[in-house]
Amino acid sequence: MTGGNLAIRLDGDTAAQTVENLARDLDFVDLNAPEVLAALKQARRRGVRGGRVHDFLHAVAAEKSKAAHLLTADKSDFASLSDTAEIRQV
Numbered sequence: 001m002t003g004g005n006l007a008i009r010l011d012g013d014t015a016a017q018t019v020e021n022l023a024r025d026l027d028f029v030d031l032n033a034p035e036v037l038a039a040l041k042q043a044r045r046r047g048v049r050g051g052r053v054h055d056f057l058h059a060v061a062a063e064k065s066k067a068a069h070l071l072t073a074d075k076s077d078f079a080s081l082s083d084t085a086e087i088r089q090v
Contacts, residue, residue, distance in 0.1 A: 029065040031057060048081065056081050 010018065031039065039060040040053070048056045059082040062070045067085045072078055075089040 027065070029061045031061055031064065035060070035064070052077070052081070059085065 036057065039057055042060075043049075043053050043056045046056075055077045059070060059078055062085045063082060069088050070078060070082055070085040071088050071090045073090065075087050078087045081087075
């Protein structure tokens with residue numbers, strides 16, 4: 001995969017069912033407001049802008065959870081965004 005949107009198109013009901021099925025096997029880690037604000041300041045210092053800010057918040061949440069790996073469909077989206085989690089393309 002070279003980036004961009006995934007080639008998968010799902011209708012709303014199928015997407016909801018897919019997320020519901022995945023959620024059964026996932027542990028969710030939320031960032032609270034002070035953590036988000038700190039991450040946004042850090043993103044600015046690191047030059048992270050635009051859509052990459054969203055990806056950066058995912059990387060920050062992965063670090064908060066002490067995740068060893070961050071799985072993504074496009075590894076380049078997360079290049080240089082995590083200092084601790086290994087980025088793996090799936």
